[in-house]
Ligand code: ADP
């Protein structure tokens with residue numbers, strides 16, 4: 001017999017929740033949440049649309065992971081401790097095997113971060129997922145895009161560009177070895193949200209953003225919000241071994257404009273290098289210093305000799321890159 005709406009919710013999305021901050025989860029008209037004393041809620045929503053953010057052929061387990069990961073990455077960028085997520089799901093049909101795999105990918109990551117699926121909505125329709133994530137931070141300590149100051153140092157976590165390299169391989173514009181393709185594809189399909197680093201940067205970073213659309217574009221948001229400029233060391237951008245084996249032009253394209261990396265880019269006071277490295281060690285997350293904030297507006301990219309590097313086009317924009 002076909003799986004009904006409520007059976008589907010019960011079977012795949014209603015799990016016992018004994019999570020901090022979640023008083024009542026799935027099953028009522030509203031979830032009931034309680035922030036820790038002295039904390040504020042930080043809330044983010046991300047939508048994933050078939051044919052735009054993922055292909056119909058995507059592995060549902062990877063999709064469950066990524067749908068949650070991109071939301072946790074937004075919480076990470078603001079320094080939030082994740083508490084609860086909500087899932088609005090439109091499905092062309094109730095396919096038990098698909099739902100089982102999707103839920104597995106989602107709950108594996110949710111469990112790893114101690115976050116509850118506290119509610120949602122389920123409807124028939126073209127495949128579309130929308131996740132709302134709620135986290136908390138001590139009042140006034142959320143990391144914002146607007147706090148960068150001239151003289152601050154500029155940092156990024158992990159490595160940049162692997163997701164874009166995998167995308168180029170999918171598109172057939174670069175040929176990768178089997179091993180390189182598998183490794184970079186994993187970065188594209190199973191990004192790691194930098195949740196622990198975001199929390200460790202509270203009270204230290206002056207601004208932060210996660211790299212979802214490409215470093216140049218996402219950094220530009222910080223510069224605009226903070227009314228500052230930046231000098232970026234293009235060749236200091238951390239990249240994995242597979243990308244480092246590619247021609248320099250492609251490396252720059254991937255590291256500067258590649259989306260989907262979900263690394264954190266953040267700024268810190270000039271005398272804060274030791275504190276940043278301590279926060280990185282505490283959260284077990286590599287970080288690299290990649291430039292500095294300037295009073296003059298605009299973003300300049302320079303190579304190791306300080307010579308200007310031409311910026312390889314803009315980063316992704318849904319209405320400009322249809
Ligand atoms: P209502 O009709 O009152 O809006 P629903 O019938 O849509 O409620 O949902 C019933 C319960 O199941 C609610 O608690 C809702 O939050 C939860 N829910 C619905 N869809 C999902 C989903 N995909 N994931 C998690 N919880 C869900």
Ligand code: MG
Pocket residue numbers: 029030
């Ligand atoms: Mg209702």
